Amino acid sequence: xxxxxxxxxxxxxxxxxxxxxxxxxxxxxxxxxxxxxxxxxxxxxxxxxxxxxxxxxxxxxxxxxxxxxxxxxxxxxxxxxxxxxxxxxxxxxxxxxxxxxxxxxxxxxxxxxxxxxxxxxxxxxxxxxxxxxxxxxxxxxxxxxxxxxxxxxxxxxxxxxxxxxxxxxxxxxxxxxxxxxxxxxxxxxxxxxxxxxxxxxxxxxxxxxxxxxxxxxxxxxxxxxxxxxxxxxxxxxxxxxxxxxxxxxxxxxxxxxxxxxxxxxxxxxxxxxxxxxxxxxxxxxxxxxxxxxxxxxxxxxxxxxxxxxxxxxxxxxxxxxxxxxxxxxxxxxxxxxxxxxxxxxxxxxxxxxxxxxxxxxxxxxxxxxxxxxxxxxxxxxxxxxxxxxxxxxxxxxxxxxxxxxxxxxxxxxxxxxxxxxxxxxxxxxxxxxxxxxxxxxxxxxxxxxxxxxxxxxxxxxxxxxxxxxxxxxxxxxxxxxxxxxxxxxxxxxxxxxxxxxxxxxxxxxxxxxxxxxxxxxxxxxxxxxxxxxxxxxxxxxxxxxxxxxxxxxxxxxxxxxxxxxxxxxxxxxxxxxxxxxxxxxxxxxxxxxxx
Amino acid sequence: xxxxxxxxxxxxxxxxxxxxxxxxxxxxxxxxxxxxxxxxxxxxxxxxxxxxxxxxxxxxxxxxxxxxxxxxxxxxxxxxxxxxxxxxxxxxxxxxxxxxxxxxxxxxxxxxxxxxxxxxxxxxxxxxxxx
Ligand SMILES: Cc1cc2nc3c(=O)[nH]c(=O)nc-3n(C[C@H](O)[C@H](O)[C@H](O)COP(=O)(O)O)c2cc1C
Ligand code: SF4
Ligand code: SF4
Ligand code: SF4
Ligand code: FES
Numbered sequence: 001x002x003x004x005x006x007x008x009x010x011x012x013x014x015x016x017x018x019x020x021x022x023x024x025x026x027x028x029x030x031x032x033x034x035x036x037x038x039x040x041x042x043x044x045x046x047x048x049x050x051x052x053x054x055x056x057x058x059x060x061x062x063x064x065x066x067x068x069x070x071x072x073x074x075x076x077x078x079x080x081x082x083x084x085x086x087x088x089x090x091x092x093x094x095x096x097x098x099x100x101x102x103x104x105x106x107x108x109x110x111x112x113x114x115x116x117x118x119x120x121x122x123x124x125x126x127x128x129x130x131x132x133x134x135x136x137x138x139x140x141x142x143x144x145x146x147x148x149x150x151x152x153x154x155x156x157x158x159x160x161x162x163x164x165x166x167x168x169x170x171x172x173x174x175x176x177x178x179x180x181x182x183x184x185x186x187x188x189x190x191x192x193x194x195x196x197x198x199x200x201x202x203x204x205x206x207x208x209x210x211x212x213x214x215x216x217x218x219x220x221x222x223x224x225x226x227x228x229x230x231x232x233x234x235x236x237x238x239x240x241x242x243x244x245x246x247x248x249x250x251x252x253x254x255x256x257x258x259x260x261x262x263x264x265x266x267x268x269x270x271x272x273x274x275x276x277x278x279x280x281x282x283x284x285x286x287x288x289x290x291x292x293x294x295x296x297x298x299x300x301x302x303x304x305x306x307x308x309x310x311x312x313x314x315x316x317x318x319x320x321x322x323x324x325x326x327x328x329x330x331x332x333x334x335x336x337x338x339x340x341x342x343x344x345x346x347x348x349x350x351x352x353x354x355x356x357x358x359x360x361x362x363x364x365x366x367x368x369x370x371x372x373x374x375x376x377x378x379x380x381x382x383x384x385x386x387x388x389x390x391x392x393x394x395x396x397x398x399x400x401x402x403x404x405x406x407x408x409x410x411x412x413x414x415x416x417x418x419x420x421x422x423x424x425x426x427x428x429x430x431x432x433x434x435x436x437x438x439x440x441x442x443x444x445x446x447x448x449x450x451x452x453x454x455x456x457x458x459x460x461x462x463x464x465x466x467x468x469x470x471x472x473x474x475x476x477x478x479x480x481x482x483x484x485x486x487x488x489x490x491x492x493x494x495x496x497x498x499x500x501x502x503x504x505x506x507x508x509x510x511x512x513x514x515x516x517x518x519x520x521x522x523x524x525x526x527x528x529x530x531x532x533x534x535x536x537x538x539x540x541x542x543x544x545x546x547x548x549x550x551x552x553x554x555x556x557x558x559x560x561x562x563x564x565x566x567x568x569x570x571x572x573x574x575x576x577x578x579x580x581x582x583x584x585x586x587x588x589x590x591x592x593x594x595x
Numbered sequence: 596x597x598x599x600x601x602x603x604x605x606x607x608x609x610x611x612x613x614x615x616x617x618x619x620x621x622x623x624x625x626x627x628x629x630x631x632x633x634x635x636x637x638x639x640x641x642x643x644x645x646x647x648x649x650x651x652x653x654x655x656x657x658x659x660x661x662x663x664x665x666x667x668x669x670x671x672x673x674x675x676x677x678x679x680x681x682x683x684x685x686x687x688x689x690x691x692x693x694x695x696x697x698x699x700x701x702x703x704x705x706x707x708x709x710x711x712x713x714x715x716x717x718x719x720x721x722x723x724x725x726x
Contacts, residue, residue, distance in 0.1 A: 060619075084665055123619075131611070142604065256599050
């Protein structure tokens with residue numbers, strides 16, 4: 001007998017860290033108590049994307065979307081909803097929708113999304129290979145092994161127009177074709193699951209929510225280029241992803257979908273996991289290979305490209321997790337279907353990790369070419385607290401900012417590049433009027449300087465110099481010449497650095513300078529920070545007309561910088577003030593000015 | 596789990612697909628909504644629900660979602676069931692025993708004809724049939 005109802009509980013990292021595992025266990029034991037185990041199926045899925053609202057519990061077929069669920073809420077959902085058919089309205093995302101079925105599609109966050117990469121995330125149990133198989137899993141592998149030649153596979157990818165999602169957007173078919181063309185006794189397939197960009201977590205979500213799609217894709221790649229061995233390089237900070245991968249590899253080996261003589265086709269391929277220590281530069285392909293080989297993860301010059309000369313000198317195809325997750329769908333549904341999605345130059349969808357000053361942060365998958373405005377204002381629900389949108393940083397530390405006037409630009413590889421940013425891996429950080437662009441640039445440079453491997457001088461020395469110049473400006477000591485110097489160093493680094501880290505490190509500063517020159521000038525000429533973010537340029541003063549002398553600020557000040565008689569205007573001693581902002585936040589009479 | 600041949604994998608997929616399809620409410624245009632209020636359950640709504648599920652599975656219908664809701668407020672006619680599907684009026688059926696459930700699947704959903712004797716309307720007093 002089939003189940004009557006289904007409870008899907010998000011088992012992504014975000015929700016797990018908010019006790020979704022306890023919620024899962026509570027459901028199991030409550031259902032057992034009510035003797036409903038055979039009526040209601042409870043399962044843990046991957047991330048639903050709407051992490052902001054997690055932990056999320058979805059009930060099917062009603063499509064009730066419960067958000068911010070606590071372990072103790074399980075009881076109400078079981079008793080009211082599952083037993084009596086009355087959804088618990090105060091836990092629903094759309095609270096009004098208590099009577100009719102709460103269609104998930106009605107939730108704005110999901111309306112403009114189109115899920116290809118995340119097709120199974122949040123729907124299947126990632127630790128059960130049967131569920132993946134039921135969703136056409138391994139059907140692409142069947143086709144690739146029994147009906148297609150290596151050239152057919154590559155041709156299908158070429159038709160699809162798929163480009164790498166790891167950053168640079170290199171056509172995937174071409175990389176595979178290079179590797180296929182090389183004669184070699186051994187070839188490798190490597191999945192890049194390093195995901196070092198701050199704020200990005202789509203690769204992690206795919207590994208956690210749909211690990212088999214990556215295994216299947218790697219095996220198809222192996223067949224296409226003639227590889228026998230694969231590695232998944234994943235950072236050790238992703239324990240859940242690693243666990244799910246291990247389970248998936250074990251299950252698919254047991255079923256004979258990985259390993260020797262796959263499905264009796266005569267083709268053999270196996271996959272191993274390699275853990276990375278979490279250095280940003282190890283996501284760069286040549287550094288990654290060095291790390292797998294057991295050496296220190298530093299880049300080497302290319303060419304030779306890894307597709308020709310990679311692991312232990314053998315041809316090696318390296319693809320990003322999201323790139324790979326697209327491949328089974330392309331093989332089953334056809335390259336033509338895939339190329340129907342997206343723009344002229346950028347096909348398919350892209351997953352973005354939307355964070356920062358945004359109402360609905362989470363994972364968002366949209367067709368390429370979707371305007372940024374749709375992502376920020378429709379899916380993302382706009383900026384919290386009635387603040388004004390200022391910019392979006394795309395591409396993380398390798399990218400740049402996009403401003404209001406370009407919000408309607410369709411996002412694809414070329415358009416982002418024209419605006420001085422990049423697609424990158426898909427991190428998208430929204431900034432509002434309170435964010436200072438000098439400070440943002442300084443943050444990213446701080447990151448790349450820390451993460452630089454130090455092998456080549458443009459990056460090692462240039463990055464440090466850029467950081468110091470930004471620091472100087474943020475303290476009010478910058479000069480107009482500094483801006484010229486930044487441009488000079490930046491352009492040199494772009495041209496002369498050995499790897500992508502150094503080549504793209506100046507992007508955040510060059511990009512913010514391009515769009516927010518005034519803000520840089522305010523720091524340099526007026527010695528003020530318009531948003532008050534640069535601590536050294538802010539002064540807190542008490543407006544004596546407004547101050548009623550309540551003394552609240554003085555009590556809060558950690559360094560006793562505020563003095564004054566009761567009911568008399570107070571005064572801040574600027575030499576003592578450490579600019580913590582406590583007094584500003586405390587004053588109920590708006591008597592403290594921040595400038 | 597044993598190693599699979601191509602045929603076995605295909606068979607497994609078909610089998611699992613059916614199970615998973617039941618879970619997936621997307622693209623299901625037909626909804627059977629069973630009232631599971633206290634009086635409905637007392638009158639046997641659980642058996643009715645089972646009968647619907649069994650019948651749908653046996654007939655291999657993939658386009659039907661069976662949902663549960665609280666009471667429709669037609670206590671005297673329990674178990675009650677609402678059927679929503681394209682090209683047919685929205686209907687509330689009353690006194691839906693497992694036999695009637697099967698009839699509804701065969702006549703209403705497959706045959707596109709109302710199961711006359713069991714049609715009840717919305718619970719407005721002036722519309723409800725005198726029993
Ligand atoms: C500093 C640096 C860090 C990178 N980090 C990643 C990463 O975390 N994940 C990733 O897939 N690609 C990363 N890349 C890009 C890879 O070098 C490589 O281009 C990519 O994995 C190729 O896969 P694709 O063609 O599927 O995009 C990084 C590149 C650079 C220069
Ligand atoms: S650019 Fe930076 S990270 Fe890359 S090799 Fe040079 S020093 Fe290392
Ligand atoms: S809290 Fe505001 S009103 Fe009270 S003493 Fe301080 S500045 Fe004056
Ligand atoms: S900013 Fe902080 S240190 Fe300065 S006066 Fe206010 S509370 Fe004191
Ligand atoms: S981790 Fe639960 S919705 Fe993303």
